[in-house]
Amino acid sequence: MSQEQCAHSHYEQMAESWNGPSPGIDHDAPFYGPPLARFSTSVEYGFGAGRLLTKLKPTFGVDSSPAMIERCIQANPDVKLLSGNISTVTLPRPVGYSYAAGGTMNGFSELPELTEALSNIRRNSTATSEFRFDLIAGQMYEDLQSILGIWFTFDAGDEIATCERYSQVGPRNYLHEYMLDAGTSVQQHVHIHEQWFEPAEVTEALSHVGYSANWVQTRPGTRVFSPRAHLHFFVARQEEW
Ligand SMILES: C[S@@+](CC[C@H](N)C(=O)[O-])C[C@H]1O[C@@H](n2cnc3c(N)ncnc32)[C@H](O)[C@@H]1O
Incomplete structure (x- = not known):
């Protein structure tokens, strides 16, 4: 089974029990939420059981797991939920703000696959846009x-x-x-593969597709989906800092 097939089957089976909206696990909302006020269109990639999507209400949500979409659809009639792959999906219209939370971007197997996804996120964005995401840091492993x-x-x-x-x-x-x-x-x-990336190579991949980026590392105890996780939070923009 390829890494991508593993991920698909993992999330299909986890959909029932996966974390949904809950005040206890939304401490990354202060990082992901604020840009929504600055952009009229937005998307969450890999929204899962709607942990953030239900709270932040972006314009669009994209997830490759139909079971996750099924879980979110009733609570989010105002968000257009699309079944698709981050690397290939075409949004109904370009968005100003994109985000991918909870280690979603660690699902890509190698740097070329991650770069392809970043390139497609950029392709689905307006000329002035922002993309926020997190990555599990190597230190956690x-x-x-x-x-x-x-x-x-x-x-x-x-x-x-x-x-x-x-x-x-x-x-x-x-x-x-x-x-x-x-x-x-x-x-x-069930199982999934988790790939970790060096922040410098991610920054270079972002630059390759037209973003300039800043990142910070959090300490363990910042619970996004694991109390053990050291996370890198990235902010990428199509403009100089
Ligand atoms: C680690 S979970 C994170 C869920 C949610 N963002 C959160 O923080 O609670 C990753 C989610 O992204 C979806 N996903 C993984 N790879 C994807 C891809 N290449 N394209 C679209 N969705 C993907 C999975 O189905 C799953 O719902």
Whole structure:
């Protein structure tokens, strides 16, 4: 199964139990929210179960998982939800503000794939636009070295309780497995690949497609979808800083 197929099947199966809107897990809203006031059109790429989309109400939402769209559609009649791939989708019209939260951009397998996605995001943008996103930092995986290959229970309050395991499968590629407790004796086993990128190479890829970018790294404890996550938050604009 390709990395992309793994991701698709993972999110289709996770859609039921994935984090939806909740005050406990929206602490990245202050980063993603403010530009909405400056742009008349916007899009969230990879909105998942609507954790931010339901709160921020962009013009469009794009997700490759029909099950995620199904979860969000009723609560968001005012947002046009599109099923599509970040790398290939064409929005109904170009947008001024784009964002992708919760490690969505870590799903791309290598730098060329990430660059292709960035290029398409740029293609779907107006001449003066902004794109905000986060990436899980390599430091998070360094912190996990002592538990690689070991199943552990993860219960983070508002988030789903589950068993998880990380294994390293490439220099910067990790297999992240979940054993979901379906509330019965049946357990579901799903996995996803997470690729981490150096901020400098991401900045260069952004520049390659026409963005200039700034980024900051947060410390662990900033819970976006994991209390362990070190995150890089990027702001990319089609103008000089
Ligand atoms: C890590 S989840 C993040 C969900 C949400 N942004 C949040 O922070 O709670 C990634 C989401 O992006 C979607 N996704 C992953 N790769 C995608 C791609 N290439 N194109 C469109 N959607 C994608 C998945 O279906 C999933 O819903």
